[in-house]
Amino acid sequence: MRQENMYDRALKTIRQYHRLSQSDLAKQINISRSYLNEIEHKKKEPSLAVLKKYADRFELPISSLMLFAEQESNKNFNKARIFFADKVLKMLEWVADGENNESKKTSATTTHTD
Template sequence: MIGDILKKTRSIYGYKAKDMSIKLDISPSYLSEIETNKKRPSLDILERYAEIFNMKVSTLILLSEDHDEAIKTNKPQEFIKRMMIKLIDVMSKDEVKSNGKNS
C-alpha cells in the first residue's frame, strides 16, 4: 500500500513524522493514518510528498505497486533490486545533467 512506501521514503530522507506533517501541512494524526494505510492520501498530498522527495507522483505510485507485488509474491529481494535499478538510473541521469551544466 502507498502508505508503507510514503513512510519508508520519509524515513530514508530522514524526516521525523512531526516534521513531515508540518511540511505536508497536515496533522500528525492524519499523517499516521496515511502511513498506516488507514486513510488514502489525496492527489494533492501525494504531489506534496513528491515535491518534498524531489520525485514524480508516478514514481511514488510505481514504488508502491512494486512493493505490494513483492509482498504478495514473498520476494522482497526483487523489490530491492528494482529499487536499486531505479535509484541508479535516476542518479546517472542527474550526473549527466550535472556534467552537462559544468561543460
C-alpha cells in the same frame, strides 16, 4: 476484493530514509501529523494532492509514487506491479536501515570518545 496498496509502506520508507519524524514531515507538507500517521498505518489513503506534496517535498516524479497505487483493471499487470513495488520497497528499507544503523554507530562512538 481490495487490491494490495503499498502507499503506507512507501511513504513511511521515504520519510524514514530522509530521517524525518512524522511531525516534521507533516509540517513541511502542510498536513496534520495524525493524518500522516493514519496514512502510514493503512487507516487512510492519501489523496492525489497529498501525493503531490510528497513528490514536491522529496523531488520525485509523482509517477514514482503512483507505482504503489491500486490497479484493478489488469490483474496480470497488478501482480507484476505489486511484486516490483515490494522489491523496490525492500531495497529502500534495507538502505534506510543501514544508514540509520551507521548513524547510531557514529553517534555512539562520538558520545563514547567525548
